Amino acid sequence: MSDTARFPSYVAIWSWLVALLVVGLMCAFLPFGKAMAIFLIFTVAVAKAFLVARHYMHLRSESLLIYAIAGLPVLLLIGLTIALVPDIVFRR
Amino acid sequence: MTTAATVAAGGRIPSGKLAIWWFLASEIMTFGGLLAAFVLCRFAGGGWEDQAAHVNARIAAVNTLVLLTSSLSMVQAHRAVEEGSRGRAATFLLITVLLGLTFLGVKGFEYSREIEHGFTPSTAPFWSFYYGLTGLHALHVLAGVLANAALWIAALRGRGWARVAPRVEYAGLYWHFVDVVWIFLFPLVYLS
Numbered sequence: 110m111s112d113t114a115r116f117p118s119y120v121a122i123w124s125w126l127v128a129l130l131v132v133g134l135m136c137a138f139l140p141f142g143k144a145m146a147i148f149l150i151f152t153v154a155v156a157k158a159f160l161v162a163r164h165y166m167h168l169r170s171e172s173l174l175i176y177a178i179a180g181l182p183v184l185l186l187i188g189l190t191i192a193l194v195p196d197i198v199f200r201r
Numbered sequence: 202m203t204t205a206a207t208v209a210a211g212g213r214i215p216s217g218k219l220a221i222w223w224f225l226a227s228e229i230m231t232f233g234g235l236l237a238a239f240v241l242c243r244f245a246g247g248g249w250e251d252q253a254a255h256v257n258a259r260i261a262a263v264n265t266l267v268l269l270t271s272s273l274s275m276v277q278a279h280r281a282v283e284e285g286s287r288g289r290a291a292t293f294l295l296i297t298v299l300l301g302l303t304f305l306g307v308k309g310f311e312y313s314r315e316i317e318h319g320f321t322p323s324t325a326p327f328w329s330f331y332y333g334l335t336g337l338h339a340l341h342v343l344a345g346v347l348a349n350a351a352l353w354i355a356a357l358r359g360r361g362w363a364r365v366a367p368r369v370e371y372a373g374l375y376w377h378f379v380d381v382v383w384i385f386l387f388p389l390v391y392l393s
Binding site: 120122186 | 214222227229237242262266276384385392
């Protein structure tokens, strides 16, 4: 395996992360609608998290077992949150 | 040296790495549960936006940059270990430790300003979540700083480094996870 394949350009990924940070801040302070701004801010956050997990945590070269260990709690969490919405958000 | 005791899951994944991923899975549930509670309570109750307007997004943005940069230095430390360069690994670990301490210092300054203005955990539900979430995150940063500092000292000494070196990857996984948590905490608490 080539050195570039084993080690992606970490500085380039950091540059992307900083650029996304700036984009996220712009979304918060530019005159978008509230819902659109929140959607954009969290889309940017997911993109940043993806970059860190894939390249810095090396998930791109990990086995299925690691994906399962990391993915299961995420799925549980999403399920738990959705299940609680009727009780907490719509309870009056 | 890789022994039967240090290898798990079909002989491919080192048990140390498997253990840190199990730990991170539990951490996902811990932070995820708190973040989900924050979002649900915010939807359920009114008046949070007025309170949230008092946090300082500019200081937090600087801290985000600090943490993102510390992730870069941490991954460079791991790379140095893979390339067999103990000296470079030590340098990058030291940079990571210093950036982690910077994050904590800035966070402390932020807390002091907020408390000075009368915003304490008992002020409103938003502030309870704010101090709970960011405080728990700061404790995780502190734990990462201590782990990285221990690795930095081991790298400087050099004795037994071959045995310790793989732990840089494990510490890195933890450190990047703490970074990912902040990536979601920052917009949730400061921007939305």
